[in-house]
Amino acid sequence: MQESITLFFREGASDKQYQAQLLQDGDQWRVEFQYGRRGSALTSGSKTVTPVPYAQAKRIYDKLVAEKQGKGYTPMEGGAAYTGTEHAGRASGYRPQLLNPVENAPELESLLSDPTWGLQEKYDGERRLVVIEGDVVVGTNRKGLTVALPASIEQAVRTKIHARGVTVIDGEQVGESYLPFDLLVCHGVDLRDRPYAERLDALEALILNIPGWPRPLTYSTYEQKRRVLDELRADRREGVVFKRMDAPYTPDRPNSGGAQRKYKFVESATCRVRAVNVGKRSVQLELHDPSTGAWTYVGNVSIPANRVVPEIGELAEVAYLYAFSGGSLFQPVYLGPRLDLVPEDCSVAQLKFKRESEAA
Known part of the structure; x- marks a missing residue:
């Protein structure tokens, strides 16, 4: 399947554009690119001197796009999602709260026994914040840089969430699916200083009508947490996450354990x-x-x-x-x-x- 993307980077005097295409050439495939200052003639090039099999071309294309996104380039729907703003290609201003690992069995047992810590399933995907501001819907990665969102996720947000002011959702992107589990900002109100239990209630109300977006199941009693942990382990799932229900949202990975912990089975x-x-x-x-x-x-x-x-x-x-x-x-x-x-x-x-x- 042919693919193409337009990326932009704007910072200071820099206002650059980068385009890439995965194109079929008979039974083989090519990866082409163009770059230069936005609005000017672009310089063209190719990542494939001669056409190559699809699997090889797809790998080259994905690597090229990932490298540009890692440098701060922002993908834009139709090449115009950020048109006319100074935020294109820059840090989003929102960084996720990263999880510290559970180090040993006594620590795990303590988290299971303490009712102030809720337990949720840990999913094997990519951390993704969804930022909604007016007509603009973007994702951000774990470093706070804007990234592309699958069309299915963006469409769900546009049709089901009518944000009055900035809204920022935290979750995990697994393929084309999105699994939300926290809410940083809701209709312009910053919730990051509020307890997780309150943020979770607001999140569930916000995503209530979005098909395919599951509410994050949270378990609080020792019996519930132990049962779910054993079931997920037996089912060979990735692991569990512990979240302190009375804690605020702290970006990055806090010291001294932090209020969000992960326990991976492997x-x-x-x-x-x-x-x-x-x-x-x-x-x-x-x-x-x-x-x-x-x-x-x-x-x-x-x-x-x-x-x-x-x-x-x-x-x-x-x-x-x-x-x-x-x-x-x-x-x-x-x-x-x-x-x-x-x-x-x-x-x-x-x-x-x-x-x-x-x-x-």
Whole structure:
């Protein structure tokens, strides 16, 4: 399927435009691009010297778009979603509250027992704020930069939410679906200083009539939380999230534990592809050590037959049981490409190591 996108970046004296297309050429495919100052003649180029198979072209196209978005370029519906404003391509002004991990079994038990902490299911998608301001509907990533929204999500917002003033929803984008779980601003009223229980009530009222947007199920008693945790684990789901129901919304990842915690049933890490193993559907992985600046090999991972083999330098999300001393991952499983992060996020600090007593 052919694709195209127009991206804009505006900051200070810079007012740039970037276009990319995934085009069919007989039985093969090409990736073309154009760039330059907005309103001027654009310089053209190609990422494919000769046409290539669709899977390869699609990978090149997705990587190109992700790189531009990571630099602050903003996708715009019809090339005009931000026309006439000074906000095109800039930070949105809203950053999500990131989750700190639950470190050990006693801490998990404490969160299950404390009724001030609610439990929700953790989903395996991309963190996405939906910002509604007048006729403009945009998404933002975990770094607060504006990103594209699937047409289905944007259409649901435009037809079902009639915002009176700025409205900002927090949630997870899983494919074409959106799973909301928090509300930062509602009809121009900033809710971030209010308790999560109050924000959750306001969110449920706001999304009541949106088809396909589920209300976030929240469990509070020990019995409920234990039952749901065991059921999700048995069903091989990603994990659970604990949220302190009386806490305000704090951007980024707060120190001292924070008021939102995550407990994953299987560990995962974002790694960079070090090499593609010749003749095999597997790649070598590496992680970055900020203290030395070095990249460390952490093992291989097989790529399923229905997934595109990532290229050298691309980022991959990998599940694993634990890491051995030195960094090698035990029983890694490829989850997919990670387009919303940068190489600096591939840190060895992500790893959960097997204790020496367990290795015996």
